[in-house]
Amino acid sequence: MGTSRTVVTGPGLRRWGLVLGLIVVLAAIPIAVGRWPVRAAGIDVGTLRARVAASAGQAFQGYAQSSGLLPLPSLPNLSQVTALVSGVTEMRTWYAGPDRWRVDVLGEGTERDLYQTPDAQFTWDFGDNQLTRVVGDQSVRLPRAADLTPPELARRVLSIAATDRVEPLPARRIAGVDAAGLRLVPAGPDTTVAHVDIWADPAHGLPVQAEITAKGGTRPVFVTRFLEIHFSSPDAAVLTPPAPRPGIGYTVTEAPDIISAINRRRPAFLPAGLAGLPRRDSVAGLSAVAVYGTGLASVVVVALPGRYGGQAYQQIQTYGQEVTVPGDSEASLIATGLLSVLAVRTGDRVFLVAGLVGPPLMQRVAGSLAERGR
Secondary structure (H helix, E strand, O other), X not given: OXXXXXOOOHHHHHXXXXXXXXXXXXXXXXXXHHHOOOOOOOOOHHHHHHHHHOHHHOOEEEEEEEEEOOOOOOOOOOHHHHHHHHOEEEEEEEEEXXXXXXXXXXXXXXEEEEEEOXXXXXXXXXXXXXXXXXXXXXXXOOOOHHHHOHHHHHHHHHHHOOOOEEEEEEEEEEOOEEEEEEEEEOOXXXXXXXXXXXXXXXXXXXXXXXXXXXXXXXXOOEEEEEEEEEOOOOOOOOOOOOXXXXXXXXXXXXXXOHHHHHHHHOOOOOOOEEOOEEEEOOOOOOOOEEEEEEOOEEEEEEEEEHHHHHHHHHHHHHXXXXXXXXXXXXXXXXXXXXXXXXXXXXOOEEEEEEEOEOHHHHHHHHHHHHHHXX
C-alpha cells in the first residue's frame, strides 16, 4: 500500500499561518488580561480583615481549585485526607448560606457531591450511584474538600489567628475580580507558617484566593483559589440533593463520632498545660480532646485507648521517624515542613497530636505526654 502525502501550496501555507497567528493571539488574551494593571482596591487592611471574617452571609457560586505540595504519605484509611494537602482538588461550589450549600469534588471519571441542608447532610457518589443522608453532627472530624474552598479556609485561619498582625498586599485580579490583599503574619515562633496571603472582593470581603507559605520557603505550599466566581445566590434546585428513586442506592447513616464514644467509655483527662503550652478546650464536654497553644502555633491532642490507639500508632510509626521519650513510652513523628503529626504510646493509651508546628515543639510535647503516662 502506498503512502499519500498532502501538498500545501504557498497560498495554503499563508492561510494556515494566518490561522495559527489568530490562535496564538486568542490564547494570549487571558495572559494579557491577567497582566493588566489592577485597579487599586482602596480599602484599609483592618477593614478588609473584618469584612472577610463577616463574609459567611455572602452568596456565591463558582469553580475552585486547591493545590498542596505537602509530602504526606498515603496513610491507610486516610488517603482521601492526605490527597487534599498533597495534590490538586477540583471543586464546583454553590453557597446560599452556612446551612445551605453544595460542593462537588471532580476527578477523572468521578464526582462526589456534598450537600448541606438545614436538616442534614447528603453525599452523592456519581460513580457508585449512591445517595447517603448523614444525620447528626460530628464534634470532631477529619478535614474534607469543602473546608478548603477559599472562603472557608481564609475565615478559619483568620479566626484561629485573631490576634496576629496583618499587612496590606497589592491588589490582584483573580477570576475576573479586582481583589484586595492582606498578609497574616503569625506572631508565635513555634509555628511553621511564615505567612498566609488572602485576596478578597473588597465590597463584601468574600475571599477568592488564599496561599500558605512555610518558613524558609520561597513559594506557597498550599493554594486555594477560584477560577470562576459569581456573587449571586444559586438556584434552590441546585442545592437540593437527588431524590431517592429506583436505580439509585439510598442509605441513612448517623455521623460517625468515635471521639464521643471513646470519651463516654474510657474518658481521658488531659493536663491543663503541655510542654509550656496553655490548654483551651476545642469541644465542650470532650475530655479526650484538647487544643494547646495560641494562634497558628497550636496543637490538637486526641487520646485513643486500646486497639484504636494501636492502629493509629502503627500507621504513624510506619511512615514517621522515632522520637526519643523517657521511660517505657515510645513516639513517632511525621513532619512535612508545614504540618506535623505525632503519635505517643504510653501504657495502654496513644496520644495523637497534630499542628502547624515544627519538630522541636513536637519533641517537647512527646516528652511531656510520656512523663504524664509514667
